[in-house]
Amino acid sequence: MLEEQQQSTDNNNNNDGSTPENTFVNLKRIIAIDGKDVRGLQAHTGEVLNVVSVQDIGLGITMSTEMGLGKGQEIEMVRNVLNTLNLKECVITLDALHCQSETINTLVKQKATALIQVKANQGKLHESIDAQFQDLWSLPESEQGAAKEESTEHGRNEQRDAYVLPIKLNDKLLKKWPHLNTAIAIVRDRQVKGKIGTYSTSYYVCTSEITAEEALKIVRQHWGIENKLHWVLDVTLKEDQSAVHDRIAAKNLASLRRVTLNLLRVTPLLEKKKEAPMTAKMMKAVFDINFRESVILNLARG
16 A cells, blocks of 8 residues: 555544545555656757656655657557556556557556546547536536645645546547546646636546546646656756766666665655655765665665
8 A cells, every 4th residue: 555545544534443435546556657858868969868757656666667769759668668567456647648549458458547638639539528528517516526625835826626527439439449437627726926827627538437536636646756756857866967978878877866766765764754855865875874775775774
């Protein structure tokens, strides 16, 4: 059970000590898959090194990677990495590039649940889902069944509303997308420091039946791959500033950075009551031989 998901279950216990029926989110691991270009190599050679990472959102670790040189390979790279993993009963989240029937079929065969964003790259599917939600939003608000949440940080206030519907497709679309079960809409209203904000709507499809509350949690957690991996690679480990221009060396270093983050992520700072920043762990590993050995051997005590 993932730490974050387990905490959610614990927080939802009834006052009488009993545990309510688990929801979709609590029962399954959420795995986010996304690609990232290593821009340092591109700046020196003109070649793009794309790294597809498979991130266990609850644990914050990278499970697997697939790398390729050049543009336009990410779809095939994701399918390759899917075929190397046991994803049974996991929720796999992907961005709109991977809203492809073959990719969804691969996940269904593995008995995984796919939750994927839909954009104009799948125009007919996007139009069909949009039409369904326009009909929903024409109803009184009390009948729309929205799940709502609000967050405020760094001067930014964002409200997110989630809506779900059983997906309804015409015969032609149904033949292409036979495994889609639920259509999801996430409406975001964002304001920064009290200024006029932005309003956006994003659509998603899911191969399982889920609630609006569950959809809201899963979509939000997908961004963990940006916050816990890509952001740390760029800001803390300076991946995009790497001057390495040998192709093999660039691939090896990309792998080594992700392994390093995994080791640091699972090794606690014993004097910290909560998860320490990655920079603090890195400095501790430099100056404290015992902590460094714990990181390398993954034998941290406590």
